[in-house]
Amino acid sequence: MYIDPKNPFRTDTAAKTPGLLARATLSRALDIVIAALALAFFLPLFAVTAIAIKLTDPGPVLFGHRRIGLGGKSFRCWKFRSMVVDAEARLANILANDPEAAREWAEQQKLTDDPRVTRLGNFLRRSSLDELPQLWNVLVGEMSIVGPRPIVETEAARYGPHFALYCLVRPGITGLWQISGRSDIHYFERVLLDVRYVSSRTTWRDLRIIVLTVPSVLAARGSR
Known part of the structure; x- marks a missing residue:
């Protein structure tokens, strides 16, 4: 699939992207090295x-949520659990009884003040520590260090014809969305950033995103 860098929302499946296989191979090799070293360092x-999770809130330490990955295949994206155990039931109740929350969820797929998040979970999210288990997803080939946001099945329709573009690469722990404001930007902008990333990704740009992720995480910009 060809993506016009001047207009990333216009695609041409008849054209070819040169060097795609070589770039994917190099990207995968870097993913394995970085994920393995990071897992050892952060053990x-x-x-x-x-x-800390076990001491502050009963329930499992990890939470695995189904996301869409390379080729449109579903995988379990791991995080340290930051919500109460019955989070899904509570969300359904909130959306059924709070019109403002329902509107925000429909627009952003997130809640600004999410009552399901535990006190420790709030810290884990703001520090991005909750995402560390995704290094395992990277190591086994389900995610990349850098890539589009890992989305859930219900979000696919919001990508429209660009969902096929999303499926061309593995979703990432970080990406353009991570260094551009995360939850502070509108959903449409998140989609645009994903499209731009896939259309112009190079190894050097991935390394630049990794470097820029550090100050973004430390400043907790858009994390919630």
Whole structure:
């Protein structure tokens, strides 16, 4: 699929992208190296976080949520659990009884003040520590270090004809959305950033995004 860099919403399936296989191979090799080193480095932090979750809120340490990955295949995206155990039931109740929350959820797929998030979960989200288990998703080939946001099945329709573009690459732990405001930007802008990323991705741009992710995470910009 060809993507016009001047107009990333226009695609031409008849054209070809040169070097796609070589770039994908290099990207995968970097993913494996970075994920393996990061898992080893953060292992003590994994242990501390797991203990903290167990001590502050009964329930599992990890939460696996179904997301759409490469080729449109579903996979379980892992996070440290930051919500109450019955989060899905509570969300249904909130959306049924709070019109403002229902409107925000319909627009952003997020709630600004989400009552389902635990006190520790709020810290994990703002520090992005909740996403560390996704390094395992990277290691086994379900995600990349850098890529589009991992979306759920219900979000696919909001991508329209660009959903096929999303499925060309693995979703990432970080990406253009991470360094551009995350939850502070409108959903349509998130889709546009994903399209732009896939249409212009290079190894050097991936490395630049990784570097820029560090100050973004430290400043907790758009994290909730």
